Amino acid sequence: MNQRPGNQLFDAYFTARDMREVFCDQGRVQAMLDFESALARAEARVGLIPHAAVASIDAACQAGQYDFAALGEAIATAGNSAIPLVKALGKRIAASDADAERYVHLGATSQDVMDTGLVLQLRRALELIEADLAQLGETLATQAARFVATPLAGRTWLQHATPVTLGMKIAGWLGAVTRSRQRLQALRPRLLVLQFGGASGTLAALGEKAMPVAQALADELRLSLPEQPWHTQRDRLVEFASVLGLIAGSLGKLGRDISLLMQTEAGEVFEPSAPGKGGSSTMPHKRNPVGAAVLIGAATRVPGLLSTLFSAMPQEHERSLGLWHAEWETLPEICCLVSGSLKQALLLAAGLEVDAERMARNLDLTRGLVLAEAVSIVLAQRVGRDTAHHLLEQCCKRAVAEQRHLRAVLGDEPQVTAELSAAELDDLLDPAHYLGQAQVWVERAVAEHSALTA
Numbered sequence: 001m002n003q004r005p006g007n008q009l010f011d012a013y014f015t016a017r018d019m020r021e022v023f024c025d026q027g028r029v030q031a032m033l034d035f036e037s038a039l040a041r042a043e044a045r046v047g048l049i050p051h052a053a054v055a056s057i058d059a060a061c062q063a064g065q066y067d068f069a070a071l072g073e074a075i076a077t078a079g080n081s082a083i084p085l086v087k088a089l090g091k092r093i094a095a096s097d098a099d100a101e102r103y104v105h106l107g108a109t110s111q112d113v114m115d116t117g118l119v120l121q122l123r124r125a126l127e128l129i130e131a132d133l134a135q136l137g138e139t140l141a142t143q144a145a146r147f148v149a150t151p152l153a154g155r156t157w158l159q160h161a162t163p164v165t166l167g168m169k170i171a172g173w174l175g176a177v178t179r180s181r182q183r184l185q186a187l188r189p190r191l192l193v194l195q196f197g198g199a200s201g202t203l204a205a206l207g208e209k210a211m212p213v214a215q216a217l218a219d220e221l222r223l224s225l226p227e228q229p230w231h232t233q234r235d236r237l238v239e240f241a242s243v244l245g246l247i248a249g250s251l252g253k254l255g256r257d258i259s260l261l262m263q264t265e266a267g268e269v270f271e272p273s274a275p276g277k278g279g280s281s282t283m284p285h286k287r288n289p290v291g292a293a294v295l296i297g298a299a300t301r302v303p304g305l306l307s308t309l310f311s312a313m314p315q316e317h318e319r320s321l322g323l324w325h326a327e328w329e330t331l332p333e334i335c336c337l338v339s340g341s342l343k344q345a346l347l348l349a350a351g352l353e354v355d356a357e358r359m360a361r362n363l364d365l366t367r368g369l370v371l372a373e374a375v376s377i378v379l380a381q382r383v384g385r386d387t388a389h390h391l392l393e394q395c396c397k398r399a400v401a402e403q404r405h406l407r408a409v410l411g412d413e414p415q416v417t418a419e420l421s422a423a424e425l426d427d428l429l430d431p432a433h434y435l436g437q438a439q440v441w442v443e444r445a446v447a448e449h450s451a452l453t454a
Contacts (some may be wrong), residue, residue, distance in 0.1 A: 295344055312327055
């Protein structure tokens with residue numbers, strides 16, 4: 001059937017194809033039809049409708065049989081997607097089995113169809129996101145272990161601080177991924193629940209069969225039956241969206257770090273190269289961080305979308321006007337943006353290009369100043385903290401003024417050489433010897449990832 005025209009120029013860049021398939025017109029319509037098919041089977045199971053009606057209803061619950069463009073036009077009048085879809089479903093069934101048509105959508109309301117259909121879509125979206133997060137975690141764990149002892153300048157306030165390791169930086173990205181995976185696992189039982197309440201949430205139309213039908217429907221769809229319908233209680237959806245927002249932000253942090261490390265002035269870590277990737281329309285030499293841009297872009301866009309969902313939470317009474325409608329495109333778009341960010345993050349993490357020699361040269365840009373703390377701490381144990389701090393401060397100023405390496409200035413300072421030998425100074429001014437617990441942090445991050453994956 002016809003697809004409505006859409007904006008697809010940027011989809012391949014910002015969205016993963018498999019996630020867009022979940023939330024395309026075909027995916028949305030099929031999820032709602034899955035609800036209608038399961039409802040018929042559930043009602044037949046409890047004796048509410050004849051078993052003979054199920055086959056005809058089920059046969060008509062295939063999205064490919066419907067004109068999405070026509071549905072879209074009808075939504076503009078109906079106010080939601082379920083009303084015209086159920087009408088079209090009834091007509092299609094009646095054409096071959098007039099008796100079965102009487103049992104379509106029995107006891108349900110439009111929001112039951114749409115919300116449960118959305119949950120079915122979100123279950124698939126959750127599976128895709130969890131799979132990508134697990135793969136990303138595994139890749140980051142491998143890279144963190146690979147570069148566990150590779151020193152580079154720590155940067156605070158965008159200035160050189162004391163040395164860290166690339167493995168430690170990657171382990172920071174890994175820890176955020178692990179925590180997001182834990183959050184998704186925790187929210188699964190709250191998110192993957194049936195929406196089934198009928199007109200006002202009481203299921204009065206089904207009489208004594210209401211709860212048996214509800215439980216059978218939940219079983220058919222492999223969803224949990226919640227304590228009550230949640231037509232205007234949207235915390236489940238907003239919780240999921242919030243975790244997606246955290247994922248987008250964490251990936252944005254990863255993208256920001258890589259883009260800064262790729263800067264010409266740093267040139268330490270790069271996105272994987274590929275023909276035509278990251279080029280400029282005018283400058284042949286350019287190698288732009290186009291993957292990192294997706295991560296940063298998603299981290300910038302998702303919070304605004306998330307705020308829409310939070311704003312839509314105070315929904316009126318038993319069924320909402322407008323606030324519910326504000327969710328329809330918002331949550332799917334968040335899922336799509338996060339999926340695209342994850343796909344780019346997987347490419348970046350797997351193909352990181354590292355220039356360890358450049359890292360070493362950059363560590364020495366300040367001529368040893370980044371290791372002044374290491375000397376000061378040892379010297380403080382021999383001459384006192386204030387004396388050591390003042391002495392190192394003066395030596396650092398002298399090194400800058402004279403454009404000399406701190407090691408040379410310290411070697412000329414009698415108060416320093418009286419306490420520290422040449423070998424001790426050489427050791428203290430070696431970045432590889434002032435990495436603290438960097439290796440431990442990597443090991444702990446990798447262990448936590450492994451425990452979750454096992």
